[in-house]
Amino acid sequence: MIHTYGDLKEDHLDILREIGNIGAGNAAASLSVLINEGVNIVVPQVQILDYDGVIRTVGDPEELGIAILINYVGDIRGVVLFLLSYEDANGIADILTCGFGEEDEKAGGMSEMKLSTIKEIGNILGSSYLGSISSLTGLGVNISVPYVAVDMVGAIMGAPMFEFSIDNSKIMLIEESFKTDTKSLKSHVILFADIPSLNKILDKLGLNE
Amino acid sequence: MSEKIAVGISDYKASSAPDTLVTYALGSCVGISLYDPISRIGGLSHIMLPTSMLGRSEGDDNRMKYADTAIDDMLSHMECLGAGRSRIKAKIVGGANMFGTTDGSFIGTIGDRNVDAVREELVRLGIPIVGEDVGANYGRTVHFDLEDGRVVIQSIGKDVKEL
Numbered sequence: 001m002i003h004t005y006g007d008l009k010e011d012h013l014d015i016l017r018e019i020g021n022i023g024a025g026n027a028a029a030s031l032s033v034l035i036n037e038g039v040n041i042v043v044p045q046v047q048i049l050d051y052d053g054v055i056r057t058v059g060d061p062e063e064l065g066i067a068i069l070i071n072y073v074g075d076i077r078g079v080v081l082f083l084l085s086y087e088d089a090n091g092i093a094d095i096l097t098c099g100f101g102e103e104d105e106k107a108g109g110m111s112e113m114k115l116s117t118i119k120e121i122g123n124i125l126g127s128s129y130l131g132s133i134s135s136l137t138g139l140g141v142n143i144s145v146p147y148v149a150v151d152m153v154g155a156i157m158g159a160p161m162f163e164f165s166i167d168n169s170k171i172m173l174i175e176e177s178f179k180t181d182t183k184s185l186k187s188h189v190i191l192f193a194d195i196p197s198l199n200k201i202l203d204k205l206g207l208n209e
Numbered sequence: 210m211s212e213k214i215a216v217g218i219s220d221y222k223a224s225s226a227p228d229t230l231v232t233y234a235l236g237s238c239v240g241i242s243l244y245d246p247i248s249r250i251g252g253l254s255h256i257m258l259p260t261s262m263l264g265r266s267e268g269d270d271n272r273m274k275y276a277d278t279a280i281d282d283m284l285s286h287m288e289c290l291g292a293g294r295s296r297i298k299a300k301i302v303g304g305a306n307m308f309g310t311t312d313g314s315f316i317g318t319i320g321d322r323n324v325d326a327v328r329e330e331l332v333r334l335g336i337p338i339v340g341e342d343v344g345a346n347y348g349r350t351v352h353f354d355l356e357d358g359r360v361v362i363q364s365i366g367k368d369v370k371e372l
Contacts, residue, residue: 030243051217051218051219052217052218052220055234056220061233061234062233062234062348062350062365064365067308069308071314071316076345079316101237142339144312144314146308147308147309148308149307149308149309149346151236151307151346151347151348151365152233152234152236152347152348152350152364153234153367154236154348155234155235155236155305155307155347155348155349156234156236156307156348157236158218158234158235158236158237158238158257158307159237159307159308159316160316161237161257161320162237162257162258162315162316162319163315163316163319165219165257165258165274166258166263207349
C-alpha cells in the first residue's frame, strides 16, 4: 500500500511507465488514423515532482498552449491532459476540418469548428488511453466529456494538479509526447491518478504488498 | 538595486521597495498582495487551495498552500520586517475556472472557492481589499511593484491591467 506519491518504489514506477506506454501508444495509434500519418510516442516518463516542478514539465508557464482535459471515474479516478502548442493543434485541426469554419476565425483566434474538432480529438485519444488501461487491469473506467482551454500552459497545468495536491507535497504524473513521421509535435500527454487508484492498479498487477 | 523576486506555487515572499514580486501564470490559484505604503513593505502569496481543513494527513504541513494559513503567516512576516498592520491593504488576483467547466467538479469550482476563502480570511484579519481581478477563465501573471504598491496583470490576448 502506498499512502503518498513519495512512497512509490522503483518497481512501481516501472509498471506505471508501462501503463503510460500502453495508454499513450494506443492514443498515438488513434491520432495516426485521424491525421493519416504515422504517430509515435517519445519514451514515457513517470515523475514525482513538487508543484513548481509539475508546471515546469510543460516549459515556459506563460507560453500559449491548448489543452484538452478529461476526468475519468469508476474503479479508478484521475485526469488525463493532452497539451499541444497552439501551432501544432491548429495544424492537426486544419487537416481534419479541411478549411471549413475558417471564415469565423478571428485575428489570432481559433474557429469554433476547430475548437470542437480538437475537443473531439481529445475524446478519442482519452478513450484510447483509458480503454487500454481498463483492459490491462480489468478496472472499470468511465470518461467525462472533454474540456478545452486555450491559454498560458502554466495556468492550465495548475487546474488538474490541485485535486491531487491535497495531502501531497509531491505529485506523480505519467508523461509522454507525440511525434509524427515528419516532425516532433510540441505535445504532452499527462495522466494524473489519485492514491487509492494507484493502489488498485498496483494490486491488479500484483505489485502491492 | 531593485530585485525581481519570483513567488512559486504555494509560496509567499515579502520584501520592500524597490523590489518587485512576481508570480507567473495564476490559473485557479489566487495571488494575494499585501502592501504598507508608508514602510513600502509588501508581500505576495500564491495559494492553491482554500483551507487547510482539506488536508487529512499529518504529513501535509505546507502552510503556504492554503488561503487560511498562508495570508496569516505572510502578514506576520511583513510585520517582522517593519510593516504597520493597520496600514496594510490587499489586492487579489486569479481564481479562474480555466476549463470553463460547469459540472460542479473540483476543477470547475476551486477557483471560486479559493477567492471566497481569501476574502473571508482578509475580513477575519481586518485587511481591506482595495483592488481585485478575479474569476473568468484565463491565466494571469502578476507583477507587484513595492515602490508604489502597483499590481500589474498580464494575460494572453488581453490588455495589461493595473490595480
